[in-house]
């Protein structure tokens with residue numbers, strides 16, 4: 001079974017999926033490029049996303065993930081449910097979460113307690129204000145991680161604002177993902193809250209002000225439909241809309257004081 005487009009003018013579509021809850025999402029810690037695994041709840045969320053995509057008749061030709069374990073695991077658990085482990089999976093650092101700089105590892109509520117909720121919202125959601133950077137001598141500098149050995153050193157971040165994330169993600173969208181979609185492939189992109197916010201900002205031309213309020217829930221398939229020129233005709237989340245609203249609100253509240 002193949003699902004029909006919601007918009008009668010649509011020619012293409014893509015499905016985006018934020019990874020399921022990770023161990024550090026569970027502990028409410030800034031994660032960024034730190035590599036953590038899914039929590040048990042995250043595993044269940046990933047499986048549920050796979051079941052939902054299967055039930056709705058989605059079939060894919062090509063998958064993209066970041067090079068972070070939580071996104072790769074999410075695809076693997078979802079693929080188990082969809083019976084599509086055979087699909088080609090392209091992994092790129094360009095789809096990684098936004099680098100959270102020196103905030104990585106800190107608890108979000110405790111950080112709000114210390115620096116104020118407004119400051120934490122700026123660090124989490126502003127378009128062009130990055131969190132404090134990692135010291136280049138910090139062992140967590142991505143240059144020390146062999147998974148980035150092929151990435152030019154000057155492209156590896158020590159912190160990123162959303163604008164920086166847009167700069168690394170959108171060329172990848174054009175050079176790889178969009179080309180596959182235009183070639184008629186059904187594509188699934190499994191990535192992260194902020195790498196997906198950067199794509200949504202680009203596709204829907206969201207203003208720098210409005211992007212502040214955009215929160216992407218864990219492991220809920222987000223479907224975009226496009227016309228023949230890959231212009232967005234709208235998007236929708238699959239699943240129980242009330243539950244999805246609650247999940248988005250929960251993401252927004254992670255930066256609240258205890």
Ligand SMILES: O=C(O)[C@H](O)COP(=O)(O)O
Pocket residue numbers: 029030031032033097100124192193194251254
């Ligand atoms: O990197 C992280 O901490 C999360 O995955 C995304 O966090 P945010 O919703 O606080 O930006």
